[in-house]
Amino acid sequence: MHQPTFALLGLLLSLPATALTFQTRLEKAQWQVEGDQFECRLSQPVADFGSGEFVRKAGEQAIFRLSASERLLGQGQATLLAAAAPWQPGRGDINLGAVKVQLGSTPLATSETQAARLLTGLLEGRSPLVRHQSWQGDRTEVRLLPTHFAKAYAEFASCNTKLLPVNFEQIKRSQIGFADGVALDDLGQAKLDIILDYLKADPTVNRIQLDGHSDNSGNRLLNRDQSRRRAMAVFEYLKAKGIAEEQITLRFHGERYPLVPNNSASNRAKNRRVTITLSREPAAEEAPATAPNGEPAATS
Template structure:
């Protein structure tokens, strides 16, 4: 028979009452547990406040899987390795805790650690099974043990809202897209379907993030021709990418083009496969500082008169 909500509450209270006296345990009372979902096209967050500690957060960035992290108001966790556990609920007899391995804890900021993506995914799966994300560690002085626990109650509705958020994420994040490579494996300077697809993803990100407003393009060739021919081919490839950006709304003033011929091979030009890899344009995105806000006429400085 499925246990009632009251039975679950009583089982959890019994569990916490039985914890060793030397352990400091942080968790929110069941009746006060709330899950929050927020985010945008760059990142989705699913979080629960932890009384007297801070917050537990599941964070999924665009282009990545979810990770789990703690946000601490005080330096409760000492540097070192903590144990991450998907803890079984006391109303599920016969189920043991699942040890998900260690996480490296730092003690010099509000975010003591980030889990791996595999650990984050397994913790979410555990929550759907009624398990609690649990972190076991020690205080900074290496003395008392600490347990930080998130509660699985009220999770399903928040999880559905979180999934809705993830459907709006961009296909990549800035770290993944800031350095890209457009290949010309067949020779020549024409963009193929694969190259256009890569450029479309870059454009999609730039249109979503106006702070990315500078593109550096470097054209390259293999060593199949003479030096001048290779230099011209690398220029034509860079121009093909430049024109694609311009045709899709990127101002020419934001683009810097360089071309190098065969000077900087990615791999040695020793076979056909390697030569194909060297026929490329690298795309580097960066965020230039935003220009200062214009001053109002009332406070604008007076410019000196021009001298002849």
């Protein structure tokens, strides 16, 4: 390293560390609730920074995240605290652990456990506090205030009761198992009903691909027929529930693409399945059909 570089580093290290706190004035602090069947949000704007918000997606628990209008936190780690209010003498801050800080408009997102503890702290009058320290020693803090939180939290809880049981990421590729034979059992129908409820709520998901599979217990022709009949069972169930036939693509593969080796009864049961793949993308042109692992599909 050249001597001027050492000199610059020494200068930086000799500069006094600074502390910067982002917090809305108490009289202006407010919580906002918005949401729908897919996501509920409970947020508080933070002056000159952006906002802090609890976000709960359908099928998941809430997380807490910061949204920033500018790059105000450096990449690295921050400490998350449920901080005691100044008017709560004798109460210490609760350290909820480290949180990764990354570049972008949403620099920080907590785990579900950390978010749950922040919510509990807010109900007790504590403040979510993010404390970030740069490698130069400069400290930046982002604090949300618990004022007027109870009423907003009740609205947030009410929004949560209207969320769908699953979100798109959770069901965009699903498996319907077949214990034996080709008939849908109660568990398979229950899984399909959950998918159908989502499809009714989100009409942008308009393509459904069904891939039928078998184990290797029969001969090749029998296995292909079993996989076809399983895919047809799912097809007929969806169709009977109002899904347009033209939205569904049906394929069957016999024993060609096992999930696990067919070397035990439990493994063979896992391979007797129909894979459901949901998509929002309309087909601009017909592409060659491919099987789940990218090989040409057997469709007839």
